[in-house]
Amino acid sequence: TSDIAGLKPGKDRFALMLADDGTIIDDMIIMHVQPGIYWVSTLYRTDFMKWASAHMGEFKVTLKDITKQ
Numbered sequence: 001t002s003d004i005a006g007l008k009p010g011k012d013r014f015a016l017m018l019a020d021d022g023t024i025i026d027d028m029i030i031m032h033v034q035p036g037i038y039w040v041s042t043l044y045r046t047d048f049m050k051w052a053s054a055h056m057g058e059f060k061v062t063l064k065d066i067t068k069q
Contacts, residue, residue, distance in 0.1 A: 001015050001016040001018060002014065002015035002016075002030070004030055004032070004038070007030070007032040008032060009032050009033065009034050009035060010032065011031075011032055012029050012030060012031040012032070013029070013030050014027065014028075014029055015027070015028055015029075015030055016028075017042070017044075017047070017048060017051055025044065025047055025051065026042050026043060026044045026047060026048065027042075028040055028041060028042040028048070029041045029042075040052075045065055045067055049063055049065060
C-alpha cells in the first residue's frame with residue numbers, strides 16, 4: 001500500500017499488508033537499509049513470509065527471517 005521505489009537508504013515507511021480481498025493482514029515498517037536491501041518489521045513474520053513469497057512475481061527476491069538474530 002506504500003510506494004517504496006523512491007525510499008532512500010536510511011529511511012523507512014509505514015505500509016499495510018493486504019489480503020487479496022483488500023482486508024488488512026498486518027501493518028509494518030519497511031526500512032531501506034542499503035541499496036537492494038530492505039528490512040521489514042512486522043508482528044506476523046510467518047504470515048509476511050508466506051505473503052511475500054506468493055506476491056514476488058518475477059522479482060528476484062531473497063527472504064530471510066532474522067528475528068532470532
